[in-house]
Amino acid sequence: MKIDHVTWSILQEALAVYRDSPRAFGWLRSHVERFTEPVRVAVAGQPGIGKSTLANALIGESFAPAPTFSWYRNGSAAHAQVFSGGRFAEAPVVRRGGRMAVDAGSWDTVDRVVVDWPSRSLRDFVLIDTPASAAPEQIFADADAVVYLMRHLKDDDLQFLRSAHDHPIARVAAVNTIGVLARADEIGGGRIDALSSAKQIARRYRRDVQVQPLCQNVVACAGLIAVAARTMREDEFQALRALAALGREELEDHLLSADRFVGTAFPLDLDPAVRQGLLERFGLFGVRLCCALVRQGFDTTVKLTGQLVQRSGLGELRDSIAIHLVERREVLKARSALLALDVVLRMEPRPGARKLMADLERAVASAHDFRELRLVAALQGGRTKLPPELETEAMRLVGAEGTTSLARLGFDYDATPAEQRSVLLDALARWQAQATDPHLGGDHRRAAQIVVRSCEGLLTGLI
Template structure:
């Protein structure tokens, strides 16, 4: 375990002593202790029907999250790797004798079924689905109800750190996420406004540095043309520097969720049906695929134009018109087996790029996100305890009263230990500064624009990945000698900014953190013995 996680564990142990009489606090601390060094917990957030469950299935490669026409995710549901399938139920408060502790792990048409009819939804905090999957060994995925869900009316909204003081991070009712993937259907003004309205509450405690915005319906861009995902990717890249979106996320990317899910779960009968369609005259198939209705109607004639109506409806349900167009086009170009087709559909859906972003920006900093989440949980407990601490009486009471919580001295000592851990963890300082820079970019320097200065600072702080090459803007194959030379030049440049008497406070403080980051890169690459 890393030194950073060891430090966080020490603070959690100290907090456990301070809050020994508070069972809720102990449950929260134990949950964070158990997460240290384990899979990164990624919450999928967004409005109703933004494609959260579909994307979850695509990432896992199996249909384990319910999807459909109506609202499917009514409870926060955690999906984690385990030796055997199990669906556990976590309640708010004590479980009553008639409350089921588990749900049966049922399959229907290749999908996992979550039967919620027997559950008192108003008292259920979350479901925990154990599922054997290699794709869940590094990530625990948290599927969440839409933030605008009618299913949440009258129930606590399970947002990370909800509440004015962020004290609502309930491990049993909240997401307990290290990072958040926020899905939006489009990136128009209403979608950005939605992020502004919900972003703070959804990702409180995670911040912009731990949030990824995904344009999840990429196939709808450009009328569902074969190049729709490419066009959506251009839109997402343009929005990465948009000042209206920057405060809410580390970066943006795009994915055609339905196509990604189908590519990861492609069935043999579907490949056969697509190959039959690909053998039709191109003009004939193009005309059929102008609309979904035309495509289905073409299967109702005597010759069914290659495929009957029922098969066509099943293809639309799994691929959509865009997916059928793309798949048949690939088959015409020479893709000749189901495995190759699935791989190419996954790549073109944007799923591979999304997985790359998750790996480079979040999984590579798993320890940092987990330690930061643990320390924030302790910080919230301390602030909540101080807020509930009664004022000191003017005169001592002649009647001794039992203590109802941790004493002021214990809280002060814990707060001091917490501050030492946070300030001594440079990786966490980097994350916090990245979030600050997303919301408050640096002002223009005497030489260079503020945007250029901010972009370089973010890169050096690990915004594009924590490796030395990514921070320095070099290829990953760059040798240590060149990395060291570029790092030395960068260090000199940012030391000058840190010592510039004309620089504003934000630039000076940012430069000091950047200098320490670059010094860390150089310390990891000492000059070889005998080198001139």
């Protein structure tokens, strides 16, 4: 049985057992509801790292940052709810100076704001922007997965990430974090190749032994540029094109520093307020990059924004969220629910719950999905070593590149079930041989066993 089914049945059973305790029942009910919702992805990080900017980039709209938890989910119309204590009120979403803002009204302490926003990007997940003061516990309790922003990895960052794995169940299933090397445009002092350099650094962190067990993936992302690209206005594009029309030498002196760019002696008839606006939206690096790109021939809004989104690393981040979080929705939801169940069973132990406790333990211990994800982490981290060609295949089969059967089997076209079946049987036989070969090391065989189990799961899906 799949982990989500198992978890679902334990949840239902628990609801029955705790029917008479209003607190536990309410808590379990909220988790039953949460189980069917899309994945909740929180954006977390040290203060001032650009959490709201990155959230805006993922949504594709510029929201004014709020000093509280802001939830963004897909909705048919722009609309918001403000929660405070146990009460909540409807609130309008208004445009204020080029940014969207929630009119919180007269409430002085707001626990969270839930914004419904029509956006394709929010179709698959609910995004939670966390305030600077949020405690890690609360973030990890609210969210199913976390996108963690850091600049260069510091001890504080490691501490935050480790605190996520304090719980025994969380440790077994350390599968819900993506690290983001944020503000990638500031690396290397805003040199024109800063972003590719940032991507290299992200690659190094991906292989770092300290980061490996904590993050499923590390990507570099320049949030400022991404959000500017996704919300670029025509007048901004015209201004950028006018800038790029100047010679590179002519412009170079004025792009040296932010002060020079908005200074009075400018060779172009461009209002200082416009320049100031460009600087705020794109940053100095963004302006430099846009000018270079327009000169290279990305001279329409569509071409330019496409290029900017790709370069900013937002595309990679979205792919990463899709592969590691959205596609693993069942696993992440099951993980959150199991953690919640554990809380109830510990807080209100009772005789009828003993079987639940055992079921919970069995579910955690036997969940193949967690094992798959841990194998992925172990292979990436070099804790488990396989020969290179086997490693690539193993990673693919356990779903590191996507969990559909096509992705697992490495088809890049829509193969017929029969085709898939023959490839799968072939792989299964090979891995079974690996799993039972006594010449190989224990780690190797254990990894092979997990792959075999994944293949068997696929096979039942294909029949």
